[in-house]
Structure formats: structure tokens, C-alpha cells
Amino acid sequence: MKRSRPKAAAPQSAKPKQPKPRTARLARDAQQLITLAAHCTKAGSRYEDIFWEREIIALGSKLMAAGQDSVIEAALDSTLDSSLESDLDTHETLISFCEAAAECSSVDVRGTSFDTLLIAMPMVAWSRYAIASGPLAETAVKGEKSISKTASALIAALHTHILAKDAQACMSPYLYSIDQMPISFSGVHKLAQKLTHAAIDKTQPSFDYAKLPAAADLLADVRFLIAGVSVPEGAPLFRWQADVAVNRDTCAATWTAEAKPLMAGLLPGCEFECLLPDAYFVSCREADRRVRPYAIRSAVAFLETTLKVKPEKVYAVVAAVGEKAVTEFRISFITPGQSDVVHGSIWPVFSAEEDESEIIRVLRECKVGNIITPDGMFDAEHCDDCGAPLFANTDSEMVHPAWPDDAEHAAAHYH
Ligand SMILES: [Zn+2]
Incomplete structure (x- = not known):
């Protein structure tokens, strides 16, 4: 796995x-x-x-x-x-x-025991513009900077729709892309400690976001808000724990109804889906899983709008990549009469049971006319110069995707 x-x-x-x-x-x-x-x-x-x-x-x-x-x-x-x-x-x-x-974690603060959890609020977004990430605007209250109105409203929505009544939450006022999230276990641990302790103390910690890398420029991607939550030891943390009659799907629906308009201000020019806020790691996996079909749909739509190539004419090569087992599929998009791969999209694999059938289903749904599934497994090759992943062409050679010189490519920033 x-x-x-x-x-x-x-x-x-x-x-x-x-x-x-x-x-x-x-x-x-x-x-x-x-x-x-x-x-x-x-x-x-x-x-x-x-x-x-x-x-x-x-x-x-x-x-x-x-x-x-x-x-x-x-x-x-x-x-x-x-x-x-x-x-x-x-x-x-x-x-x-x-x-x-x-x-x-479980912590004792001034004689009281608390259980804490780092949670993430994922969004799956797609756009022909660059998908925003970065700090949420701060508002100045009586000369002191305080958390933005959007962040406060989202925390209120989190309490209403997701968290149990004794839970306290503190949010990091930053819209994260996956490459801006902590990478290591210790990085996650540190962020969890900082946010959950602030939740217990009802304070707003300060953050230095300056060193975070820029988000990768993708047609479809995930964004996250992250919060630390604390409850008295052993108390329910989520609403569905506090009342077994409440189910996650209902919470997801009511959360989306209130949170989506707030999040729309953070993701200008994007279409997006809100996923159910949940524990950090499970949320990351779920968002990564849910964004996969959008990456394909966005790629096909982008070829049609930018290169004026009808999906029926597009060639898609679905290459299995891995060493011992398939870890991802790399999907190459090729226009008719060309051998160059114009765009590539990666479909990560989360379990040994997954094969290319879902990818083919999505490509067919997008009306892609020519789907090629080469035999065997490819090495996870990357460009020596820029680190970009390579994608299989119709001759099963791994090549650098190259957008035609005369076509506008770079995603414009939405204003
Ligand atoms: Zn390169």
C-alpha cells in the first residue's frame, strides 16, 4: 500500500x-x-x-x-x-x-486534562486561472491585528456544523496548498501543538508564513484550512460523536452550505467543492483522492479552450508508474498529428486494488476519443533540469510535456 x-x-x-x-x-x-x-x-x-x-x-x-x-x-x-x-x-x-x-495528543493544562486533534478543512478547486493560496487578510481592531472576518466566520461555522459543544478551535489564518503544509511528522506535530494549545488558552498565535514555498500551478488542486481542536479529556470532539443520530453526510451538507460562500472569497475565479473537515492526515488523503477526476476534466477542457482541439480528437496515454507496485498513473494528452505530449496529469494510487479503469471512465465521460494504455510499468522519471515529471508519448517513450510555443499557457491570475 x-x-x-x-x-x-x-x-x-x-x-x-x-x-x-x-x-x-x-x-x-x-x-x-x-x-x-x-x-x-x-x-x-x-x-x-x-x-x-x-x-x-x-x-x-x-x-x-x-x-x-x-x-x-x-x-x-x-x-x-x-x-x-x-x-x-x-x-x-x-x-x-x-x-x-x-x-x-493528551495534555494537562493548569490541572485540567485535554484531548487535542489537528484537523483540516479541504477544498478541491479547479480553474483556468491560478488557484489562490496564502495568508487570509487580517483586520485591524483598535490598532491590533486580529484574525480576519472570514476566518472568524469559518470558525463559527465549524462550531455550528462540525464540532461538539465543548470543543475549542484555533485556526491558522492561511490557505494552504499541499506543498505548503508541513511535510514531516515533526512539522505536523509542531503545528498541532501550537494550534491546539492556543485553542485551550483561547489565544491567537503568530505565524511566520514567509518561508512557505509558492503553490504549484495546476489546473485542479486541493487547498486546506488547518485548525487545532481541544476538548476536555474523553469528551466528544465531533458532532457525530456527541449525538450518534447525527451523521457525517448531513454535517458535510450543512457545513458546505455555510462555509462555501465564505471560502469563495478565498478562491476567486475558481469552481470548488468543500469536503467534510476531519483529522489532518485522513483529510489530506481524501482531498488527494477527490481531486483526481477534476485534474483530467480540467486538462481536457483546457485543451479545448486554449488549443481549440475537440476532446474526440485528443489522444490520452495512461501509463502505470512505479517500482514494485503501481504508485501512480501518468496521463499524457497529445493533440492529433503531433508526437509531443502537450500536457500531463498525475493520478496517485492509494491502494493495491486501484487500476486504470476509473481513469478510463473519466476520460470517456470527457469524450476523449483515443485512449492508449501501454503494457507494463514505467519508472517514475523526472526532468533533470526542472524536476517536472515525464509522461509517456504514443510510442511509450517518457518525454517532457511541452505546450506549443504559439499557445498561451501560463495560468493567468484572476483579478
Ligand atoms: Zn524540465
């Missing part, structure tokens, strides 16, 4: 992956993580499960607080690279508890 954390960068801006040197011996803490996770996979009772979970989360949190991501990564890589089924189970267990250690 694919490593399930948010990727370091949006797929189309991903740099080539450098092979990591294999260390002969794992650090003691890395080995300890593996041992604990292996015990957990074999536990015969819920009692024992809970025991191992606590041990793994305690060690994982300690390593994250010390910024020792390399130790955690070494444990994950070692279990992933193994061909033993039992090691892969250990790997899955380790990932899920490392995610838990990063996004949630």
Missing part, C-alpha cells in the same frame, strides 16, 4: 526522489519502534492493543518533539522495503500510530 502521508510536494511539481543510503544498522529508537509495532500487530486482546498503541505513540511523540524524523523514517523505510508480509503489517501499524502521535 502507498505511504499514506501527504506528499512533500504536489505531484506535478515533485522533485526527483534521491535514493536514500541504506544504513547498516538502525538507530536504537528506530528498532524499538519496529519491535513495538510488530508486537502490536500480534496482540491477542484489546487490552494488549491499547498497551502497545500507548508505547508507540509515546516514543513517536518524543521523537517528533525532538525533530528526529530521520529515526521514524528509517523505521518506516526498513519495514516497507521488506518483502515479508508481517513487516508490511508492522509498517501499516507504525504509519497509523505515527500519524496519531503527530496529529493528536
